[in-house]
Amino acid sequence: MKYTISKWLTAGFLVAGLNGCTKDYLDINDDPNNPTESSVELALPTALGYSAYNLGNAYQILGGLWGQYWTQGPTASQYRSLDQYSVTSSDYDRQWESVYSGPLADFRYIVDEGTRTGQVNYVAIGKIMQAYMFQVMTDLQGDIPFSESLNGAANTKPKFDTQEEIYNGLIVLLDDALGMIDEGAASPGDDDYFFHGDMHLWTKFANTLKLKIYLRQAYVRPSVAEAGIRAMYTAGSEFLDIGEDAYVPFNNEVFNQNPLYATYEALTSDNLIASRTIVTYLQATADPRIGVYYARATAAPNTGNFVGIIQGEGPNLPGAQNANSYSKPGPAVGGPGSTGNTGAAAPVFFISAAESYFLQAEAVARGWGDGDAQSLYENGIFASFYFWGLSEDDYNAFIGEPLVKFPVSGEEAQVQQIITQKWVSLSGTENLEGWTEWRRTGYPSFFTISTTSSIGNFFPVRILYADSEVTRNPNTPSQKTVKDKVWWDVNTSGQN
Numbered sequence: 001m002k003y004t005i006s007k008w009l010t011a012g013f014l015v016a017g018l019n020g021c022t023k024d025y026l027d028i029n030d031d032p033n034n035p036t037e038s039s040v041e042l043a044l045p046t047a048l049g050y051s052a053y054n055l056g057n058a059y060q061i062l063g064g065l066w067g068q069y070w071t072q073g074p075t076a077s078q079y080r081s082l083d084q085y086s087v088t089s090s091d092y093d094r095q096w097e098s099v100y101s102g103p104l105a106d107f108r109y110i111v112d113e114g115t116r117t118g119q120v121n122y123v124a125i126g127k128i129m130q131a132y133m134f135q136v137m138t139d140l141q142g143d144i145p146f147s148e149s150l151n152g153a154a155n156t157k158p159k160f161d162t163q164e165e166i167y168n169g170l171i172v173l174l175d176d177a178l179g180m181i182d183e184g185a186a187s188p189g190d191d192d193y194f195f196h197g198d199m200h201l202w203t204k205f206a207n208t209l210k211l212k213i214y215l216r217q218a219y220v221r222p223s224v225a226e227a228g229i230r231a232m233y234t235a236g237s238e239f240l241d242i243g244e245d246a247y248v249p250f251n252n253e254v255f256n257q258n259p260l261y262a263t264y265e266a267l268t269s270d271n272l273i274a275s276r277t278i279v280t281y282l283q284a285t286a287d288p289r290i291g292v293y294y295a296r297a298t299a300a301p302n303t304g305n306f307v308g309i310i311q312g313e314g315p316n317l318p319g320a321q322n323a324n325s326y327s328k329p330g331p332a333v334g335g336p337g338s339t340g341n342t343g344a345a346a347p348v349f350f351i352s353a354a355e356s357y358f359l360q361a362e363a364v365a366r367g368w369g370d371g372d373a374q375s376l377y378e379n380g381i382f383a384s385f386y387f388w389g390l391s392e393d394d395y396n397a398f399i400g401e402p403l404v405k406f407p408v409s410g411e412e413a414q415v416q417q418i419i420t421q422k423w424v425s426l427s428g429t430e431n432l433e434g435w436t437e438w439r440r441t442g443y444p445s446f447f448t449i450s451t452t453s454s455i456g457n458f459f460p461v462r463i464l465y466a467d468s469e470v471t472r473n474p475n476t477p478s479q480k481t482v483k484d485k486v487w488w489d490v491n492t493s494g495q496n
Contacts, residue, residue, distance in 0.1 A: 040110050040122040045191045047106035047126075051133060052248035054103070055432065056334065056348035057259035058095050059136070061272070063431030066460055067423070067438060068277035068447050069293075070329065070431075074314040074321035076270040083312050086454040087482050089464045092140075096466035100149065104133050108150040120180050121187045121199050127177035128206045131170045132350065135213060138166045139436050140463050142486040143477055157473045163487035164221075167213060171228065174210045178203060194246045194350070205246050207237040208356045215362055216440060220488040229368040240356035242383045247347040257344035260334035264343070269336035270323035277448060278427060279308035279327065285403045292332045292388045293427045299324035312450030332388065333428025349429040353383040358422040365414040374406040377418050384425040419443035439489050461485050 064070035065082050072083040081087070110126035113119075138144050146166045148158035161169070187197035195201035214228040240246065250258040257265075274294045282290040283306065290306050297307050299322045306327050309317070329335025331343035357380035363369030364376060378399055385395045398404060404421070407413040419441045426434040438447065439461050449459060460482035470476045 038109070038113075040114050040117070040119055040126075041188070041191050043106050043110050043113070044122065044125065044188060045193060047103045047110065047129065048193045048248055050098070050106065051103040051129065051350075052348035053259045054095055054099055055136070055350070056248075057263055058092065059140075059432045060260055060334075060348075061263075061431075062092075062463070063433070063435040064272065064329075064428075067431050067435030068275045068311055069427050069434065070272045071275045071309050071311050071450075072314045073270045073273040073323040073326070074309070074317045075323045076268050077315070078267055078271040080315055080452075081454075083314070083450055084452045084454045085450060085458075085460040085482055087460070087463055089467045089470060089479060092463050093466040093468050096137075097468055099133060099137060100145075104130060105150055107133070119186060120182055121185055121197075121202075124177040124181045124199075124206075125188070125192070125202060127173045128202065128209065131173040131177075131206075131213075132209055134166060134173075135170055135209075135216075136432070138163050139216070139486065140432075141465060142462060142480070142484075145473075145475075157475055159475050160477055167217060167488075170213050171210065174206050174213075178206050181206075193248045195244075201240075201244055204238045204240050204244065205351060207232065208239045208351055208359065210237075211239065211359045211363060212351075212355075215359060216488050218362075218366065219440065219491045226366070226368045229363050233363075233368075233370050239360055240351060240353050242353045242379070242386055244356075245349065245352045245387060247349040247352075249347050250345055252342065252344045258334040258346040258348065260329075261336070261343040261346065264334075264336050269328060272329055272335070273314060273323060274306070274308035274327035274329070276308035276310045276313075277444075277446065278424070279306055281444070281446070282306075282424070285398070285401045287398060287424065288390055288394045289384065289388060289424070289427075291330070292390075293330055294327040295330045295335065297325050297327055301325065310451060311448050312452040315452065329428055335428070347429075352387065352425070352429065354380045354387070354425040355422065355430065355433070356380075357383055358418050358425070361418045362415055365411055365418060367411070373414055373418075377406050377414075377421065380418075380425065381421055415441065416443045416445065420445075439485075440491065442491050455481075455483060458483050461489055 061070075061079060062082065065072070065079060072079050082091075107126040107130045111123050111130070114122035114126060134144075134146060138146070142163050143160040144166065145158035146161040146169055148155050151158070181199050181203055183199045187199050189197050194205065211229065211232065214225045214232075217225040250256055279290070279294070282293075294306055296304050302325050307325070309326055329343070332346060334343040334346040336343060357376050360369060360371065361373050361376035361380060364371045364373040381399060381404075382395055385398075407417055419437055420443050422437060423434045423444050438444065447459065449457060462480060462482060462484060464482070465476055465479055470479065
């Protein structure tokens with residue numbers, strides 16, 4: 001389902017994202033029970049679009065570099081410090097404010113206003129998307145404002161809930177939403193970029209997100225994860241299937257372009273280059289998706305080839321370097337591609353069908369779900385091939401590659417294979433999720449520490465609390481370092 005982003009997302013919306021957001025944006029916290037300037041029909045596309053802008057820009061770049069999909073190019077320097085793991089408390093200050101005052105506030109408004117007007121399906125969507133965005137934020141920074149957040153002037157100093165408490169609350173949000181979805185009631189239309197008002201697909205999206213939330217706890221609270229997942233399967237929960245990918249579409253029109261592409265246009269395409277880590281693996285498995293995720297080099301000595309740079313090594317390459325001598329993100333994922341190509345119309349993904357199948361495969365491999373883990377794993381790969389328009393012959397050849405075959409036994413060996421191929425399938429579309437899954441599992445097992453690491457022989461595993469929150473909210477916990485793991489990150493395989 002591919003929908004065109006509406007004209008309602010005006011220039012002001014995307015320019016605000018590029019130039020920084022203020023807490024006055026769609027000022028809905030003053031009195032959410034008596035709105036005067038908006039409606040749920042207008043707030044929903046804004047909230048989904050603003051969510052996509054945050055996920056598809058700064059956080060996509062963060063996940064791209066720390067998830068070893070991309071690295072800093074040799075002739076630019078925009079993300080050099082990020083590639084060195086040198087992050088300050090001001091680096092993601094804008095994103096912190098943008099998410100809380102933008103999509104999270106908008107989804108809260110949708111819940112409140114939808115409740116007031118009896119638009120139950122809007123309320124359900126608002127709760128589902130609150131759960132999605134809160135998980136993004138807590139996975140990045142651990143303890144965050146949750147139970148006391150989004151109350152505007154009524155509480156400007158909300159407490160920070162523990163990540164364990166937040167995860168419990170995410171399940172409550174989703175269960176509330178699932179309990180109120182009414183497929184026979186009035187539903188959104190074109191204002192729903194994901195599913196065009198198909199509430200059955202919203203049910204499947206919520207179930208898939210719920211499965212992800214439980215699996216995130218597989219190592220820290222396995223009994224909770226297992227019980228929750230078993231209950232979902234007992235209840236007959238359905239998950240997103242092939243052709244049901246959840247994403248916000250963009251197009252070639254100025255101000256409606258993919259946010260990563262817009263950043264390329266505002267800066268330079270020479271900043272982000274393919275990481276040697278993933279290029280080497282794609283080549284070792286003869287993966288035809290390499291031509292989707294990356295463009296071939298257009299300059300000597302690598303003209304016509306797919307070539308990555310060792311993580312962090314870009315600034316240290318000897319001699320006169322040309323960024324075009326290496327592969328850049330392809331236009332399909334919002335990159336510049338080769339000369340004349342455009343990534344302006346690339347979508348921003350929230351949950352893909354491929355991710356859904358890999359989640360199901362892991363649940364079954366752990367013995368917590370029903371079905372055949374190998375078939376679900378292979379369906380995850382097929383869903384990725386299908387979305388990118390690759391042929392069945394391509395898929396059949398790929399699935400027979402020795403490094404791609406599913407292990408016949410061994411739970412952890414099977415999980416490793418599932419997560420490694422999930423990492424590949426998320427390349428350029430859900431970079432942040434790919435990095436987060438590596439933090440959770442330690443897979444792929446072949447990540448390499450940046451050669452220019454500023455923190456020694458360690459990987460970064462979180463970002464810091466934003467300056468604005470530290471300054472304004474005395475309840476902010478003590479500042480962390482990028483080496484401090486979040487609550488669910490207890491599996492040290494391949495990590496610190």
